[in-house]
Amino acid sequence: MEAFVHQRIHDTLKAAKKPLLVCDARIDGDSLGSALAVADWLMKEGKSPRVFVVTPVPESYRFLPHLERTTSDQSVFADVQLDAIAFFDCSRQEFAAELLKPVPGRPAIINIDHHSTNPRYGDVNQVLTDAPATAEVVHRFFKENGIVPSKEAALCLLAGIYFDTTAFSNGATCERAFLSAAELVRCGGKPKDVIRALMYNRPMSALRAWGTALERLRELPGTGWVVTHVTLADLAAHGATDDDLQEFSTFLAMMIDAPTVAVLQEAPGMVKVSMRSHGSDVSAVARRFGGGGHVKAAGCRMSGVTLEEAEECLKTEICRM
């Protein structure tokens, strides 16, 4: 079945005169790398694919090829000539449905993903939940159809695997991830290029703000959690932005000898809470405050409270569960 679907996707895209490739709402290395690798192949087939990204590609992905094919202009969906639309790493049907509203004709909808929550909303669905990344699904698609990734495509797919396995350091790290990476390196993808772009990229101001958060690490009494906080004044003092803290809780969870961490960040009119765990379900805690996420990574926002109050609410809720 997997092989049959790979072939069907191949035939559909190869027959398409005007294919559109779509990245997930939250652009990441896997979604973007997967779409660009397929764009690379289609370009070698003589086509001019567009790659739709909801927001412009972040600075840190500038090392990827074919970014000139990307667009954030939603009018691409209104093109009457569109005959194939492929979604990459887009697990939410609502996201796809919203984008597809203005589509005039009846293009083939292709859905390539690895999330178990993907409801298979496409005409053709290749959702392989044993894949460590959508990039690895695309790599299998290439192999099944005898497509040798160019070194540009290999770099894109390698970036996807690095991204989704957090550089081979999270639970998605499996034999397939290593095997795919080995083959992609053989095809000319350079780990160095991916690592440099995805890792050595934090400005001094961001790391200074991380420093403030690290200095304040403390146990949340009676919970076994380790918490810290960052104020708006901290960000201002370091010249750091909200974005600079985005990866901090993931980083903290990977470094510290503690099962669960929470980072409380002051924002205008609210406190944002980012939680990470190596076991217990933090999404259950997040949901109590109207948030959500995954078992091991979740978040929520508490409106109209101070940092102290937010921490107290969090503690009470954790103790109650």
Place this chain on the structure above:
Amino acid sequence: MEAFVHQRIHDTLKAAKKPLLVCDARIDGDSLGSALAVADWLMKEGKSPRVFVVTPVPESYRFLPHLERTTSDQSVFADVQLDAIAFFDCSRQEFAAELLKPVPGRPAIINIDHHSTNPRYGDVNQVLTDAPATAEVVHRFFKENGIVPSKEAALCLLAGIYFDTTAFSNGATCERAFLSAAELVRCGGKPKDVIRALMYNRPMSALRAWGTALERLRELPGTGWVVTHVTLADLAAHGATDDDLQEFSTFLAMMIDAPTVAVLQEAPGMVKVSMRSHGSDVSAVARRFGGGGHVKAAGCRMSGVTLEEAEECLKTEICRM
């Protein structure tokens, strides 16, 4: 030649009645993992190998199997029955020579490594400089001799590869590293076990001290370097130790968007300087102060100076070069 040497090492160890396996002076995941993987094989061959470690195995390696085979008792080298001594990841001949002094008989000396600086001091030398880790050399040794790694041996070798590639994030990350990791996972080695042990292991006190160092990041005027410092009072305030800062400069270099970093750490009567770069030769700077190291990772100690003076000396020296 490589295959021939693999076979010779196999025959020598298999014929040995009393083999001794030796880890490098600075115990790390690669040296220890390599020796323990070979110990695992020898135990399955009915032997009772000892694994010599200069200092007791650090807490973070407690997840590795067969640690009961390790000893720091140098008298093992005086055993008249010793008939084979294998060194793992020990590139310095002086280290091996010193340990071999009390050896009474004439055991076969086996030297397994991947450092280009290894002077091939053994009777049999398998020094493969294209290997990302000594563990990958041992993996090839297993394959060449038809030895399927047990899941314990696979875990040991996987730990070695993770360690030497800094979790597939440094310049040693190559196709061989990924391919070997894939095969070791297939043999039952669990990335999760390695990651958890090598990564999620820093106490809160250590990370608080890292926080202080991060908060103080600054450019060293006229050099393009980013520097920071940590005082003895900082360590005391956070309840952190000298050891807690050991990996900090490596971490900093991997996170920051800067070509070269230096961490100045106050110690009794001196300032220790740890330097990391993505290109320029920091060992040249280290040598000016009587230190040493590699092109991208070096260090030195400046006696009888304050932190301010040490920073000034460093700046002057960098500007002069």
